[in-house]
Amino acid sequence: xxxxxxxxxxxxxxxxxxxxxxxxxxxxxxxxxxxxxxxxxxxx
Numbered sequence: 001x002x003x004x005x006x007x008x009x010x011x012x013x014x015x016x017x018x019x020x021x022x023x024x025x026x027x028x029x030x031x032x033x034x035x036x037x038x039x040x041x042x043x044x
Contacts, residue, residue, distance in 0.1 A: 019040075022039070024036045024039045024040050024043075025040070
């Protein structure tokens with residue numbers, strides 16, 4: 001994912017964890033599941 005968006009793995013992992021902590025996504029090895037689409041859209 002980091003290579004795909006041109007970011008470091010550390011930054012991607014940090015931001016994914018923030019989204020997990022907010023209950024917006026679930027991140028498992030090899031898979032990201034959106035739990036709150038409206039919440040994600042509000043961030044964007």
